Ligand code: SF4
């Protein structure tokens with residue numbers, strides 16, 4: 030097995046392990062105080078104008094009307110269309126949208142590559158003239174996702190790079206890695222497009238390499254342009270989990286566990302038990318008005334206890 | 338040096354004042370405030386104040402923090418700050434907000450979408466240090482260097498490095514008091530990062546670890562409230578006297594004689610006002626008393642320490658102080674055996690007790706809490722009051738939405754339903770509802786009246802509210818029309834009152850502010866006299 034193949038295994042494994050570890054770490058952080066931010070789309074009948082169940086008298090006695098459809102539709106608009114940037118930062122959206130949409134296409138492209146490789150491994154030919162209809166569809170989808178993905182993400186990426194460079198506000202807020210992250214992504218995309226346009230227009234070599242990864246067999250000899258692309262992919266996958274680019278996954282928490290998290294503490298609920306436990310944590314803050322070393326419950330009732 | 342860019346190196350090392358505020362660069366206001374010479378100015382601090390207090394950020398001081406003199410003091414300041422920083426990321430010390438803070442630290446994509454949403458930054462004409470991400474970037478670098486660790490090499494090569502100096506800490510302290518925590522920035526952030534939260538977490542390092550807080554919030558705020566009963570300094574005895582006086586005043590104003598229910602065990606509702614109302618705007622709790630009496634609602638006020646003042650300033654700077662006050666409110670309600678707590682017209686009290694306190698209370702103190710606007714809306718909807726909205730016809734009313742009630746709680750429609758029921762001439766300002774702008778007094782600004790801080794507030798943090806109000810009334814801006822800015826929140830009223838005085842809006846535009854219940858009572862046909870006393874403002 031060649032070095033490139035071993036590196037690819039390593040990159041994929043590292044990516045999965047580091048990203049998962051980070052998500053698990055976040056998920057296991059203590060339940061925080063409520064910090065909801067409206068509008069919350071799942072508020073049925075009210076989400077559109079930002080209303081909440083607090084608009085009802087005796088809200089705790091009434092059913093919580095949760096609209097999954099509105100929540101999913103808001104998520105879809107945010108994920109696919111990058112809606113908040115569209116509404117609040119239109120001139121950046123011109124690049125942010127194609128950049129992100131292009132990358133979603135590239136994820137689709139990868140899925141198609143893997144599907145194609147699996148088919149190939151079972152002996153089905155992937156191509157426009159394959160007797161297997163599904164294989165024909167996969168062949169074409171791979172090409173479409175690939176082309177649209179490379180082109181849009183390159184246009185978006187270049188636009189974002191120059192926006193960062195030339196818009197004073199963004200430049201002031203940027204550090205070197207904000208530029209190098211974009212450059213690395215662009216290098217991957219441009220090398221991908223270049224390989225597709227020169228030596229691997231039907232992604233035969235790339236699919237073959239994916240197949241060798243899946244089947245744990247040594248890969249054949251690859252054209253230079255494809256090799257360059259694969260090295261860059263590996264580098265990206267190793268680096269990516271350590272950057273803010275994992276917001277792809279982190280957004281689940283910022284939206285569902287902070288902004289849209291409006292579950293009230295009802296008597297006898299799980300939240301109540303969790304809060305009771307947190308109130309037993311020791312408090313180490315050392316300002317004079319804090320009873321350092323006491324539990325949160327003790328520190329918070331210090332004055333009340335004095336009155337009694 | 339331009340204010341449009343302030344390097345972190347300067348922030349941590351440069352001696353003397355970092356940024357000079359130049360009012361000619363602030364965004365111009367609409368008529369009749371379009372001439373800069375007619376606008377309130379930011380007065381420089383006196384020489385003695387400059388010498389005494391740390392004001393090297395922008396020539397303003399809210400903390401009145403005495404400059405450290407000896408090397409020992411400076412060293413101690415750095416050590417304490419860094420130990421507080423560690424605690425912000427500790428799961429026990431900061432279980433309350435660690436997760437959202439961590440997410441903000443990790444995921445900001447530096448897209449600056451939030452900048453356009455920030456009233457302070459925008460109205461200042463883009464002063465770099467007021468950019469929502471400016472303070473977050475500093476905290477993020479500190480977090481990477483001192484908490485996350487291991488990344489020193491990376492942070493060096495990626496330009497993420499930062500030097501902690503006492504100057505940086507002192508400036509960061511003041512900078513944590515240039516943001517109203519309105520969270521408008523967070524609302525527009527595609528990632529869900531929250532620069533408003535960062536402001537609050539920074540204030541926590543100063544308060545919870547270093548024992549440094551803005552005086553009106555802490556010493557004369559939550560500490561005073563816990564000791565003497567109210568942040569106004571009003572003791573239970575003084576409060577009871579006050580209520581007696583208000584009862585008489587109600588009789589004089591509308592001819593209704595009745596005792597306000599006090600410490601009545603077993604009432605349905607414990608009503609908690611912001612105690613500032615009793616002193617600054619007694620017509621507001623009086624209007625509440627009139628409405629609830631007429632509607633036959635079973636409720637009580639409390640004269641117990643803390644429970645007659647709904648404020649909870651901890652919500653702006655300190656989790657422990659926050660929890661102490663919230664638990665006291667709940668304990669009194671529990672003792673009275675009420676079915677629920679209802680909050681008067683005070684935005685932060687709404688959010689503090691209804692939303693944030695939800696997860697600091699032990700199960701046995703779980704008394705339900707809700708807003709008064711929903712109760713009032715239902716009272717009106719059920720036809721329990723005799724109303725004639727034409728009685729408010731002489732006023733052109735607009736509504737200021739308190740951030741805490743709308744963006745942070747989702748109470749948007751009830752106050753509008755009420756206004757539609759009691760006012761004919763109602764117009765919305767833009768933007769409104771959950772996309773509103775803060776009054777400029779959020780996060781403690783309205784009660785910070787020391788030195789030149791109020792000047793800064795009028796010129797910058799409240800400026801957008803002034804702009805919105807002027808825009809709303811442009812067609813009737815002259816003094817021949819009476820304009821009533823309805824602000825159902827004591828804190829917002831405080832900020833708007835001061836701003837209106839600074840801009841002299843009564844004389845120039847015949848414009849006043851007031852609460853929501855006053856308009857309701859003014860529309861009640863039970864009384865001959867007008868409830869709103871326009872000339873006596
Ligand atoms: S806080 Fe959000 S909006 Fe602001 S720069 Fe970061 S990612 Fe962009």
Ligand code: SF4
Nearest residue numbers: 455516519520522533
């Ligand atoms: S919370 Fe409000 S004042 Fe603070 S940075 Fe965000 S938008 Fe600006």
